Amino acid sequence: MNLNEALNLLKNEGYKFTDKRKDILEFFAEEDGYRTASDLWEILNKKYPGISYDTIYRNLHLFHDLHILESTELAGEKHFRFSCGHDHHHHHFICNNCGKTKSIETCPMDFIQPKFQGYMIESHKFEVYGLCPVCQ
């Protein structure tokens, strides 16, 4: 997923193209890490003073539903990042300081699946937290 793919997906699904949606997608396309709704609001409010939180959250959910963004919960707050898992399943290391991520290609489910006979597995979460080389 990149910026153009996301813009095309929006158009193909029949959603309207607005400056704010473009700027939201550009924001996430430029970031390589998890960001919160208020991170996004801080940036957009410079260009669109008084932008509604409704607009922020509505579009975050829309983009998430369209799989343009993926999300995770960190410290009780939802965080979003540009989706990078369209072509292959993987997990993330997430820097506790800057929010930037590093892909982890190994999926622990490959090792433990056999141990869950009788259980219906619906999803899983594997994330590693710490400090990236830059933030140490």
Place this chain on the structure above:
Amino acid sequence: MNLNEALNLLKNEGYKFTDKRKDILEFFAEEDGYRTASDLWEILNKKYPGISYDTIYRNLHLFHDLHILESTELAGEKHFRFSCGHDHHHHHFICNNCGKTKSIETCPMDFIQPKFQGYMIESHKFEVYGLCPVCQ
């Protein structure tokens, strides 16, 4: 960790012994899964009508700090369970319906640690979600 160990730990650390603390610990000792603050409030309010949420949260945090309870975040809400990780590190399968858990002894960090040269790993989260045999 069991109920008596928890009660002794409380006493040894100099905390006062109250009926509410006893009942909170008994609640978690009887449950074998993750429960929320309001789950707990629902139960305690029967015996102590009007019990303050302050009491609930203050004690949940106390017990968590004392490692009597462990916690995780599910669907935007903090969940707590009696700690079972004192003697050995492990992860959990968590039933999406009843909250009950099953231990996972395999830790994915054993496989991926070498791939993080230059990164300072501080913590990790691995949880599997689905339906337990009873809830299917």
Place this chain on the structure above:
DNA sequence: TTGTAAATAGGAATGCTTACGATTTACGAA
């Protein structure tokens, strides 16, 4: 039995998120 710090009650405040009526806007059709 009493003194005191700890614990609790009751309720207000906070922070993130969602909801909603009124207004504006994107965009296809005329």
Place this chain on the structure above:
DNA sequence: TTCGTAAATCGTAAGCATTCCTATTTACAA
């Protein structure tokens, strides 16, 4: 290009989990 309409946004209120605060009560040691 203009117009009509559904979609998008605004401004603000409400919801929910959680935290905070002060007055009151309680556990427990002296």
